Amino acid sequence: MSGDGEIRLVAPAKINLALHITGLRKDGYHLLETVAVFTEFGDRLSLKPAVEDRLFVTGPYSATIPSGPDNIILRALALYRDITGSLTPRVSIALEKNLPAAAGIGGGSSDAAAFLKAFDRMCSSTAGYEGLHAIGHRLGADLPMCLQASPLIAKGIGEQIEPLDQFPRLALVLVNPGVEIPTPAVFKALGANRNPPLPQLNAGLTPRAVAEWLMATRNDLEAPAKILFPKIEEARYRLEETSASFVRMSGSGATFFGIFSDLEAARNAAETIAMKRPDWFVVATETLASGDIHEPDR
Numbered sequence: 001m002s003g004d005g006e007i008r009l010v011a012p013a014k015i016n017l018a019l020h021i022t023g024l025r026k027d028g029y030h031l032l033e034t035v036a037v038f039t040e041f042g043d044r045l046s047l048k049p050a051v052e053d054r055l056f057v058t059g060p061y062s063a064t065i066p067s068g069p070d071n072i073i074l075r076a077l078a079l080y081r082d083i084t085g086s087l088t089p090r091v092s093i094a095l096e097k098n099l100p101a102a103a104g105i106g107g108g109s110s111d112a113a114a115f116l117k118a119f120d121r122m123c124s125s126t127a128g129y130e131g132l133h134a135i136g137h138r139l140g141a142d143l144p145m146c147l148q149a150s151p152l153i154a155k156g157i158g159e160q161i162e163p164l165d166q167f168p169r170l171a172l173v174l175v176n177p178g179v180e181i182p183t184p185a186v187f188k189a190l191g192a193n194r195n196p197p198l199p200q201l202n203a204g205l206t207p208r209a210v211a212e213w214l215m216a217t218r219n220d221l222e223a224p225a226k227i228l229f230p231k232i233e234e235a236r237y238r239l240e241e242t243s244a245s246f247v248r249m250s251g252s253g254a255t256f257f258g259i260f261s262d263l264e265a266a267r268n269a270a271e272t273i274a275m276k277r278p279d280w281f282v283v284a285t286e287t288l289a290s291g292d293i294h295e296p297d298r
């Protein structure tokens, strides 16, 4: 926290390296098994005590999200006050929206998770870990993962989190062809929902071994997303034309990721793709390894 009580935090992209849909609950939510990692690159949040609550949204994707009470950060703030029942400070929130919305990389969920962690810090941990998870559950299935924000396996509908030990940093390129995809439509278009679970994942993998393990895994949402939005396939082709050792769609799309030998290779590939498709979201970044966290105030 800086002198004036400001807290800054990155809200990273959540990348589903693998996403297996293994069943359907009676309430319509799907059971899944996913390996998720989080990137250095992300939205940027800053919180300051203020006289009244305010949210300012800037950044390249600011126009794609609501800035009023429907914004997931303000919904998280309202739930925080409901649950803690405490007189929490009024807060001025600045969000730099660098991640595209409805993109399969958890943008809104990650913003809400980062906000909750930062605001709880501002409130001297009034809600604490349990409270934040209780609020998170009410905001979306990806929230528990985004609160963890380090390499993990999630099961159930995404709420059963197993942090992964010794998961390496990966150099990635993220590519989104500018197509917003509504997650419920993709789940609805999913054919089979009782698919095989994730294969065993051993600790201590190298990036190359992760890419090899991923060959035996799937994203079960990639096929239905492409049926609904065929043009997103070009994002996969563009990554496959580069030196990526592995390419796949994240979440319900339409962001694809490629895994590279190092950040320099990722940057070269991103430059090539961005030259061909200057209007797309194309970013080279690294993922957080086990034990790394986005520290507040950086």
Ligand code: C5P
Binding pocket: 028, 029, 030, 031, 032, 139, 140, 141, 142, 156, 157, 158, 183, 184, 187
């Ligand atoms: O929970 P969240 O709002 O992120 O989910 C959006 C939609 O995605 C849900 O309304 C549901 O249609 C679908 N979904 C699902 N199974 C999950 C997660 C999401 O069917 N495990």
